[in-house]
Structures are given as C-alpha cells and as structure tokens.
Amino acid sequence: MILPLLEVKDLHVEFKIYEGELKVLNGVSITVKHGEKVGLVGETGCGKSVTMQSIMGILPCPPGKITKGNVVFKGQTILSIVENEFKGIKATGISYIPQDPMSGLNPVFKVGTQVKDVIKFNRRDSERATGKRIHETIMDAFKKVKLPDPERIAQTYPVQLSGGMQQRVLIAMALVTNPELLIADEPGTALDVSIQDQILGLLNELVLKENVSILIITHNLGVVRTLADKVYVMYAGNIVEEGSTTDLFEDPRHPYTRGLLASVPKITGGGVAEGIRGRIPSYLNPPEGCRFHPRCDHAMSQCEKERPFLFEIEEDHKAACFLCKGD
C-alpha cells in the first residue's frame, strides 16, 4: 500500500483564553494522496485556518494546544519534530500560498529579493547555491507561473504589481523549494473572477506538470468544484462530509452541506434561498452531540446526546449525520 502524502489523524486543538477553553478542532481527519487536489471548505470560524496552522506547525502555542491527534507527512510524524528538523523536512516538503497577496509580500523589499530569501533559508546544506544558480531558480519559477518579463518583475516592489501578479509571485515563491504539497489558502478569492479563473487554471496546470499535491482551503464552493478532486466540508471544528467532488456536489448528504449549497446564488436564477438559520456556535460551550443540531431542520433526540461519526454512504463518500447511518 502506498503511503498517503499527508495524513491528519483525529486532530483536537484547544485554545486557552481567560473565559475558559475553546474546543476548536474536534477530531479532524484529512488525507491527501500523491498528485491529488483536495479541497477543505467551510465558513468563517469553522476551523479551516487552525487546521492549516497545525499542519504547518505555525499554530500559536500558547494559547493554542494540540490535545490529541497527529499529523503525518510521508510516513513521518511532524507534530513533534523540533525546530531544526522542521526546517529540513517540512519547509522543503510543504509550501504555503497565503490568502491576501498584498499582505503576503513585504512592501519594502523587491519581489526578487524576497523569493531569494526563501531559497536561501530553505536550501539543504549539501547544495550550496551560488548567486547565479539562485537567480536561475527564480527565473524558472517566475516562468512556471507565467509572469511576463521575469527579469523586470524581480526588480519591482510589490505595490508596482497588480493583485493577480502578486498572487503569481507568491505561487512562484511556494514553488522554489520544490515542495510535494502546496497548501493554498483561499486561492484567488481576493481577486476578480476573471483573474481568479486564471489563477485556478495555473494551479491546475502546476499540479499536472510539477507533480505536486494541493490542499485548497476556501469558503468558496465554486472554487473547490473547479479545482479539487476530493472535498472535505468542515463545520465548527468537525469534518461533516467528505467525498469526491462529483459525489458531493451532485448528491450532498449532510444537512449543512445542503444548506450551504442552497445558499450559493446560481447563475441559472431561481432566487436566493433563505440561508441556514442561526449562527456558528461558540467554541467555549459547543452544543453537545452533533455540533450542527441547533441549526438543523432534521435534528432528532439522538443528535443532542450523541456525536455522529463519519458514516459511509458509498465508497469515498462519508457524512457525519445520523440520517446517513444504515443508508
């Protein structure tokens, strides 16, 4: 059996604040295989970013604390590795593309310099990079992301570039270390649809050409459908549904996924649905049982007491809802 590239196993994260403990992640499991495009979708405050930070090892601790669970990258547990090793394994294996292109780049340095810093910081000790080789790597990366006139771009400051170009620079920056996994946080959602379309096309191409896997974290269901092969839907620190993109979008099973899909305005018209009643619960005192039950139209007495785990509906399609049990 081939090991999956990234495995997040039953991750629990808590945040200690003055009022008590925020139980943010409540058993999140995600698997990313080689060459796969995986989407993690959910609304604001559902724990997407905390999951990402835990994988990257940039979770602020304290106040954050991983109480249970594990993150395995290429068969190696990476939650516990110390700073020094971290540089070797994680920094070269996993790259991160931040959400907001403008705040992801330092405004006072030229973009070329910033990409160079990434290479210098991440180079393995065995390969001492010369100035010329670094320059070639940067030009290569810029060409890969289809930046016109890479020599000139490297000499510009971030403000001189448009949003789409900044996003491309950030993707180039993520690529220079030859990662095996790219984590893209809301790719292109800060940009206009036409530019977003270009960026999604570019990411898709890179996955094919560069043999990387990609984990897309977003709130935009359309983006996930366009790019991902497999989707995880997150709600209040739980994975509520997972499945292949076609299964999940054609036949959503969890009431939350259904509500979310119904809320998206359709270009075929038909008006906008009512949305999902209520709001995301406080993590200080999350509802017992299924965390979605106070907002769910199908809630049963069982949902208030017992936590539903992921039930298999068909192959590669699971939902954490008692309605799907025994299906």
Next chain:
Amino acid sequence: MKEILIVEQLKKYFPIRRGFLNRKVAEIKAVDNVSFGIDRGETFGVVGESGSGKSTLAYVLQGIYKPTEGRIVYNGEEATHAIKSNPKLWSKNVQIVFQNPGSSLNPARNVYHILKVPFCAFKIARSGSELRQRIEQLLELVKLPADYIYKYPNALSGGEKQRVAIARALAVDPALMILDEPTSALDVSVQAKIISLLSSLQKDLRITYLFITHDLSLLRNVANRIGVMYLGKICELAPTSKLFSDPLHPYTKMLLSSIPVVSEAEEKAKPKKLPSKGEIPSAADVPSGCVFHPRCTEAMEICFGKEPESIHITDNHEVRCHRIN
C-alpha cells in the same frame, strides 16, 4: 414618471497633479460617459471588476463625490445642481450601504447612537421617547431583537452589523438605496439571509435598489436589469435574463464563463469558455479605441483606433462593441 433616476453622460474625472506648481498632468477617468435609467421599484445591478469605477459611480450618485460633467434627473426633476450644492439634503432621497460593515459602523458608539444620527441630522424625531421608538421600529424592520440597542459593533457578527447598516440607511425613508457590495464580506449562508431581508424590505417599503457587486451569479437572482462596467464605461446593459441567456459583449462573456459554479446544470448555462487573458489596466492609462481591446479575444483592427458607440440591439439591450454592427 416611470424612472426614479436618470443618469445622462455622467463623468467623474480625478486629476493627477505633479510638480512644484501642482499642474494637472493627466486625468483618471473613473466614470466616463455613463448613461442609464432606474425604474421605480426595480433592482438595477452594476457589475464589474475592481477598478472598473462602480464604487465611484455610487459615490457620485450619493453626493460624496461631485460629478465632473453630466446630468442626474431624480423623479423627473433636474438634480445635478442639488447634489453638488447640498449633498446632505440629497441624502434624504438616496442612501448608501457600504461594503464592509466593520468599518462603516463607528466602533466607539453603540447601536442606539449609530441609528440616532440620521434622525438627528434631519430632525425627524421630536422627542427622546419618539427617537427610541423609531430606533426600535428600525431594528424590528431588519429583524434584530430590541435588546441589541445597547450593543457595540464588536459584539455583533458580520451579518448583524450589515443589518444595522441597512437599518441606518432606512432611517430617513429613502426612495433609492445604493448597495455597494453589501454582502461581499459575508459567508454564503449569511449572504442568503441578508439578500432575503433586502428583497422583503423592497416589497414592503417599495424601495428602489442600485445594487453594485462583482458577483454576477448574485445579481442573476436579485437584479431586474444589469449594467456591466469596464474601465468607467458601461459596455453592456440588458435585462437580467437576457444578459445571461444572450450575452453579446466579449467582456460579459468572459466574466460569465469564469464564474466558478456549483452544479452541472449551471456549467451548461455558462457561455463557451473564453480564455480570460490579461488584467484590467490602470484607469490613468486607458487603452486607445475600445478600452477592452487588449484583453478581447475577438478584437478587430477598428477596435484599436475607434471607440465603439453604444448601440441599442432591442429596446432595452445596449452594447458597446464594434462586432455588433
């Protein structure tokens, strides 16, 4: 009078000044020759990418910016001068809801103080008790509980903040409301709730909306007519169903084909995939001829030199494109 607002040849140029003498060296044509009319009670949508001038248009109609040129007719009466000379009085007719409720509400004032401002500015409420009653009515109107009156914006969620902003705009009982990306900072499930609130308000209070957004699929569901803006110009204007079933301008087609959708049925409704190329240029350095030609996949020779005129295809479908002749 069918139209509540008619805009004719509206222009808003911003000068670029340089040098010791602060001479005007160039102009940014943020809104350039825009003409349209909004019918009473309808929702008129304006869509475009960032930098296309849609927010500037909103600010001009609200009276925040003074128009450089052009006419604005409100209720059959010339209003251009009124907007320029007394924007405060004008804002009794036209109110605006801004994009980000987090920054459009004063964080140091509670909901009561925020909603008090329009009543005091226009001296609508006579006594303190009347004021309080009116504010409670407003909160009821936007479906917020009455005890929210003493809450501060930081205690509200994004959707609730936007409801307060809508309540503030409703205070003066405006006939026209400009919604500048009212839901783009919100999640889809919250967006759905705000949209259904807005449409029920429109039914009950007979308000006309000018809905500005970059989200075409949202406009599909709320707008009666849509104007597509690119670099300060309206390049296509059509009734919503017409625009989606039969888009004519290449820019409209490009926008429609790049919307990420969530179902197979929608995928089929999209026009044939056009490679989206390039990015919107700076408004200070507008391309010659048709402003869209550097990004257009169907550009002809004439597009480089000559600016296309707005052509009426049918009564209510206008396009600015040389291809359509």
